Amino acid sequence: MSVRRVARVLIDSPLPQLDRLFDYAIPDALATDALPGVRVRVPLRSAGRMVDGYLVELGEPDASDRPLSELDAVVSPVPVLPARLYALARRAADRAAGSAGDILRLAIARRMVRAEKAWIAADPPATPEVAAESAAWAASVLAEYPGFTAALADGERLAVDAPPSPAVHDGAAVGAWAVLLAAAAVHVLASGRSAVIAVPDHRDRAQLEAVLATYVPVGALVRDDAKQSAPARYTAFLRTLAEAPCVVIGNRSTVYAPVAQLGLVALWDDGDPLLAEPLSPGVHARDAALLRQELDGGALVFAGHTRTTDVERLVAVGWVRELPAARRRSPRVVLSATREGESRGARVPSSAFAAAREALASGPVLVQVARPGYAPVLVCAECRHPARCAHCGGPLHAARQGAVPTCTWCGRSANSWACPDCSSTRFRMASSGSERTADELGRAFPGTRVIVADGDHPVTEIDGRPALVVSTRGAEPLAVGGYRAVILLDGDRMLLADDLRIGESCLRWWSNAAALAAPGAPVHLVGVTGPVARALATWTQPGYARTELAERAPLRMPPTVRVASVDGPRRAVDAALEALRAAVPELDAEAVLGPLAHDETVRALVRFDYGLGPRVTESLRASVVSAAVKGRRPAKGRAPGRANTLKVRVDVPDLDL
Known part of the structure; x- marks a missing residue:
């Protein structure tokens, strides 16, 4: 009996029941190109059509006689999904009771054929060399915060109160915060590692870019935001896949930039609502950054003129360290x-x-x-x-x-x-x-x-x-x-x-x-x-x-606890809550608020401690999958329902029924 090579594929689909790896046989004609991380096209038996997906990993050789469909095509030879990015997407999706595919649609830029061909034909990016003058400038800026450079080298998690003052760089007005974060990125790049900085909007990005353009070598500064053209954004994404370190700046999805040697993840003004992801599964850039730093190492910096209660909770439990300036300044x-x-x-x-x-x-x-x-x-x-x-x-x-x-x-x-x-x-x-x-x-x-x-x-x-x-x-x-x-x-x-x-x-x-x-x-x-x-x-x-x-803790208000909203028909919501109580008996009687009528559906809120998070999200995700499968197979004589009748959102910021 011949031994078959097996490709484990994540199908690009919004259906929650398809959020897992499927095994496919690799035909001999595709054996050379079917490598981990590439885009592929595969048959989906239940739908009777071809769908796109990502080859996540090569499975163990299979000598059994179980029937396996074969890969239909390798769409592109470029491995756009490295193992580190899939691990982050999977972890973020599980924490939010969502799908890894939804995370990857935010993280991976849409493929542009001409840009991809130009990238393949070009030489790989060279390792950037930061000028001695630039490194000295960065060290002088970071010296205002004693221990900053050592914390970056040790991969610490920091909460930094940015200088509350304007600055001028090459005749242009910028915030002093942009100078500070740019200096941290230059320092990390000079050590041979990459930096990823996420900011709320294009105005913040422009300030940061204006400073970094002076000190970062050409080709090592990567801009990633929705205002770019599709080819430019895909080219920028391909640059982040290279082994040569770089500095990536952009909006909330930038925290997923798959740089190879991560030395710093930084968020500016994490309380800005623009850093909250509106698309499913709604993972806030702050939470994605925490997961990223935990998986890939490097330093994590939350900087702002104010301190959110979310970051202050992390400081209180010792997960994030507060780093004060040598000289306190205030307006x-x-x-x-x-x-x-x-x-x-x-x-x-x-x-x-x-x-x-x-x-x-x-x-x-x-x-x-x-x-x-x-x-x-x-x-x-x-x-x-x-x-x-x-x-x-x-x-x-x-x-x-x-x-x-x-x-x-x-x-x-x-x-x-x-x-x-x-x-x-x-x-x-x-x-x-x-x-x-x-x-x-x-x-x-x-x-x-x-x-x-x-x-x-x-x-x-x-x-x-x-x-x-x-x-x-x-x-x-x-x-x-x-x-x-x-x-x-x-x-x-x-x-x-x-x-x-x-x-x-x-x-x-x-x-x-x-x-x-x-x-x-x-x-x-x-x-x-x-x-x-x-x-x-x-x-x-x-x-x-x-x-x-301190005032929210006795009332069990976020972020002292995590809160998940469960929306859908009353029967589906009641079933999800019943399954949740069975899976997590530690939930007290006041953990669930509702359900109450909300438009044509009902909504319930579930409050739970951080330690119960994995079990709560696993149970809620199972209920979403179950509701989706039932919606595709209606009872005899009834019209088909929607593919997904139950919606779950984790880490909602307020108790809004």
Whole structure:
């Protein structure tokens, strides 16, 4: 009996029941190219068609007579799935009760034939040589944090509070945080290892790239983000597969970059929601980075102007070490409130107004507001009832003073609106957006340049001339030399949001804006008191995170515990919860919240300790697979159901039923 070579293949499919390795026989014609990591095409008996997949590994020679289908084709000879990437995808998927294929769709760039042929024809990348001057620069920057270089060499996990100040690099404005992370990457590259840095958006990436381009040799700096063309992104992915070390920068999926010799994984501002993956299985970049460092070694750095409760929990349990700077620096924060004799409704107190007037004599002033637009919220002028669209019930807003209100949902004009409570036909502006604030400040400071920066008016950088910059949170442009004053408005309104983490979010928004101020420039937080305001004023964000953790622990709120949401038809959800209780009897009576009706389905939340995580996710994943299989085989006389009727999301950030 002849011995057959066996290929173990992961099929590229969203169906959860196919999330395992399938054995295929390797025909003699494909024996040379059928190597681990290559893309292949295989027959799927249940579907009666050819599907794509990845050859993960070669199995032991099989001398049995069991029937095995053969590989149909090797799509590409390039091994795009090295063993280290599959191990990470499998580990991340298991932790999130998801599929490894879903992770790989985020990690592996779409194949582009011409780019691949050009890459194969070119010579392999050479090992980069970092100039002595660049290595010395990196060492001098890292010296501000005693022990940083030793921690990088030892592969430690660090929480670093970035310098809260702007910087100038080759005439361009960048954050001091970008200089710090760039120095860490250059230091690691000089030691012959690779660095992977994930940032929230393209503005952060551009700052980091501007600094790294000066010190990293040509060909060793790899950009990975969705704004690239498909060929460019695939070429960048192929570069990360090479043995020569490099520095990879990009967005949340960059943490999966399969570099061969990992020396550093770094995340900037891990509290930014852009680092939370919306696609299934929803693994946050922070969790993926933790798994990556545990599997591949190297150092792990969480850097930010604030500390999330997630990272602070890791510091508290000793999994991550806090690395302070040699000299503590903080902005000059002023808690501004209305003075005696001023109207309590004054949006800009006299102290902040005076600070802006004084600062405009020498440079730009930043004014942060909560919302874009002119009047984001309208109410009835008589009874203050929110103004809603008569057609769809959406909120009405005004594009400018005197304009006919329109619906933010359906876009219809409210020409003949009448209040359903009091029948009044008059509106009142209940809030001021960025454009209305710009109009008001423009009248208060005649002759001053006014710049609006929000989603509809993106501005990334301004010069150092006097100007009033009105920006929504997160859209603040960089200013050369820093802002001469920063005024944070609408803070009380931001804190009213119905969100467990709104205090963390507000502190992050305000801290990031304060870090744009020039050294010694005043930062006025208007109309806010309490723990969040004190944390900003004293620049003790880690202390605020510790307090939040202490308050959430008795209530079993995340991240002191892990939370999974289970959505689907009531019968499927009930079956999943019953199976979970049987598999993990340690779950207490209050571990499950719900299920409650949610649209056409029901939702339940499961709270569980971190130590129970593997068993909980394994049970929930088994329920997802079971529901998917049952959905494909309906009872006799019934219409076929959906392929997957049960949805599980692990590590949801809030208890939202």
